[in-house]
Amino acid sequence: MDVKALKRLILVILACMLGAGLLYYGIIARPGADPELLKASTGLNRYRIAAVFDPEKAKLSCTQTVEYRNNHDVEFDRLYFHLYPNAFRDEKRVPFFADEKQKAYPNGFSPGWIDIQQIMVNGSPVEFGIGGYSDDILSIVLETPLKPGQVAKIDMVYTVKLPNCVGRFGYGRHTFNVTNWYPIACVYDHTGWNIDPYYPVGDPFYSDVANYQVEIRVPYDYTIAATGKAIKEKAEGDYKVLEFRALAVRDFAWIASRDFEVVSRSVDGITVYSYFLRGSRGGGEKALDCAAAAIEIFNRRFGKYPYSHLAVVQADFFIGGMEYPCLVMIDKSLYSEGQQWLEYVTVHETAHQWWYAVVGNDQIDEAWLDEALTEYSTILYYEDRYGEDVAKQVYNSVIVDGKCSYLQNYHVQGLKHMIAQPIYRFTDWLTYDLVVYGKGASLFNDLRQAAGHQKFYGILQRYYEDNKFKNATAAQLIRACEEVTGKSWDDFFKKRLKSLNW
Numbered sequence: 001m002d003v004k005a006l007k008r009l010i011l012v013i014l015a016c017m018l019g020a021g022l023l024y025y026g027i028i029a030r031p032g033a034d035p036e037l038l039k040a041s042t043g044l045n046r047y048r049i050a051a052v053f054d055p056e057k058a059k060l061s062c063t064q065t066v067e068y069r070n071n072h073d074v075e076f077d078r079l080y081f082h083l084y085p086n087a088f089r090d091e092k093r094v095p096f097f098a099d100e101k102q103k104a105y106p107n108g109f110s111p112g113w114i115d116i117q118q119i120m121v122n123g124s125p126v127e128f129g130i131g132g133y134s135d136d137i138l139s140i141v142l143e144t145p146l147k148p149g150q151v152a153k154i155d156m157v158y159t160v161k162l163p164n165c166v167g168r169f170g171y172g173r174h175t176f177n178v179t180n181w182y183p184i185a186c187v188y189d190h191t192g193w194n195i196d197p198y199y200p201v202g203d204p205f206y207s208d209v210a211n212y213q214v215e216i217r218v219p220y221d222y223t224i225a226a227t228g229k230a231i232k233e234k235a236e237g238d239y240k241v242l243e244f245r246a247l248a249v250r251d252f253a254w255i256a257s258r259d260f261e262v263v264s265r266s267v268d269g270i271t272v273y274s275y276f277l278r279g280s281r282g283g284g285e286k287a288l289d290c291a292a293a294a295i296e297i298f299n300r301r302f303g304k305y306p307y308s309h310l311a312v313v314q315a316d317f318f319i320g321g322m323e324y325p326c327l328v329m330i331d332k333s334l335y336s337e338g339q340q341w342l343e344y345v346t347v348h349e350t351a352h353q354w355w356y357a358v359v360g361n362d363q364i365d366e367a368w369l370d371e372a373l374t375e376y377s378t379i380l381y382y383e384d385r386y387g388e389d390v391a392k393q394v395y396n397s398v399i400v401d402g403k404c405s406y407l408q409n410y411h412v413q414g415l416k417h418m419i420a421q422p423i424y425r426f427t428d429w430l431t432y433d434l435v436v437y438g439k440g441a442s443l444f445n446d447l448r449q450a451a452g453h454q455k456f457y458g459i460l461q462r463y464y465e466d467n468k469f470k471n472a473t474a475a476q477l478i479r480a481c482e483e484v485t486g487k488s489w490d491d492f493f494k495k496r497l498k499s500l501n502w
C-alpha cells in the first residue's frame with residue numbers, strides 16, 4: 001500500500017467515524033445545525049425515550065434510558081429525578097390554588113400520575129425510593145458511587161396517566177399537553193440537589209440542557225408538535241411512529257391533537273411553525289407572524305437562536321402561555337378574533353427561548369431572572385416593530401399602570417413585594433405577577449436608563465453569550481453589567497431586588 005493510498009484509507013476511516021458520531025447525535029438529519037449547538041451538545045446527559053400513546057385511555061407506556069454524566073467535582077452515591085406527573089395524583093395536592101381548580105378541571109377532578117415499574121443501573125435492577133411533597137421525587141441508590149466524569153446508564157420502565165386537566169400537563173377537548181411528563185434529572189448545583197415540588201405559582205422547573213431522542217407511537221390521525229425535530233416517520237397499521245431528536249435542550253415537551261392545522265415560515269434559517277385548531281386560521285397566522293418577527297428582532301438584539309425550529313401551539317390551556325424549549329403553548333381562547341393579548345403572549349413566550357431555554361436559571365429561587373427579563377424583552381419587541389411611541393404605550397399600560405401602580409395600592413406588605421425571593425413565598429398569582437413581571441420589568445427599564453440604550457443591549461448580548469446552555473444566576477447578570485459598563489452595579493440591583501416599597 002503506498003502512502004497516498006494509506007492516507008486515503010485513513011481519511012475514509014476518519015470520515016466513517018465522524019459520520020457515526022454525527023449520526024449518534026442526529027446531525028446528519030439536520031444539515032445546517034448550528035455548529036455551536038453541536039459543540040454544546042458534547043458531554044451532556046442523554047435521554048432516549050420510547051413512548052406508546054393511547055389517547056383513549058390518556059396513557060403513555062414508556063421506556064427510557066438516561067446516560068447520566070457526573071459533570072461535578074463530587075462523587076454521587078445516589079441520583080434524583082423529578083416525577084412531576086405525581087403532583088396531579090391527589091386532589092388535595094395538585095399544583096393549583098383553590099380558586100383555579102374549576103378552570104383547571106372543567107369536568108371535575110381527574111387524577112394524573114406516573115407509575116415506575118422498573119429501574120436498572122448499568123444493566124442491573126436496583127432499589128429506588130419515591131418521596132417528596134406529592135411523591136414527585138425519585139431517588140436511585142447507586143451501588144458504586146459515580147465519580148466525576150463517569151457516566152451511569154439508567155433504564156426505566158414506566159406508565160404515565162394524563163389527567164383531564166387544562167393546565168400545562170393533561171388534556172382537554174382538542175389537545176393532549178404532554179409536558180413535564182418523564183423522569184428528568186434534578187439539578188445539582190452549589191446548593192446541592194434541587195428537589196423542589198411542583199409549586200402552584202410561577203414556572204417551578206429547573207433543569208440542565210441534555211440531548212434527546214424521543215420515539216412516539218400514536219394513532220395515525222394525530223399531529224404532534226414537539227421540542228425536537230421529527231427525523232423519521234414510519235406507518236404501522238393504524239399507528240405511526242415518529243422519532244424526534246433535540247440537542248442541548250433543557251426539557252422535551254409535546255402536544256398532540258387530531259384537530260391541528262399548521263402554517264410555517266422561515267426566518268434567519270429558523271423554521272417557525274404555528275399549530276392551530278381548525279377554525280382558528282386567523283389567530284394561527286397572527287401567532288406565526290408575531291413569533292417570526294420576534295425571532296428576527298431578538299436574534300439581532302440578544303444573539304442568535306441556536307435551534308432549527310420553534311413551534312407555537314394553540315392548546316387547551318387556561319394560563320395564557322407557557323414556554324418549553326423550541327415549543328410554546330398558548331391558551332386557545334387568545335386566538336379568537338380581536339383578541340389583543342395573542343401578540344403579547346406569543347412574543348413573551350418566544351422571548352423565553354432566550355431567557356429560560358438557552359440561558360437557563362433556577363426558576364424556583366430566582367424566578368425573576370428569566371421572567372422579568374422576558375417581560376421587558378416583550379416591550380423591546382414592540383419598540384423595534386412599531387416604534388418608540390407604541391412601545392411606551394404598551395409599557396405604560398401593561399407594566400406601569402397595569403402592574404406597578406396597582407402594586408403601590410395593593411395592600412400586601414413585607415416580603416411579598418420583594419422581587420428577589422423564591423416562588424414558594426408567593427401565595428397567589430396576582431402578587432407574583434405584579435412583583436415579578438411588573439416590578440421586575442421596571443428594573444430592566446431602569447437598567448436601560450442608567451446604562452444607556454447601546455450599553456444595555458451590550459449587557460444583554462454579553463449575558464446571553466456567556467451563559468448559553470448553562471444555568472445563570474443574578475451574579476452573572478451583574479457581572480455582564482460590570483464588564484460592559486466598567487462600573488459596579490451591586491447597589492443598583494440590591495436596592496431594586498430587595499426593596500419592599502412601591
Ligand SMILES: [Zn+2]
Nearest residue numbers: 348352371374
Ligand atoms: Zn414568562
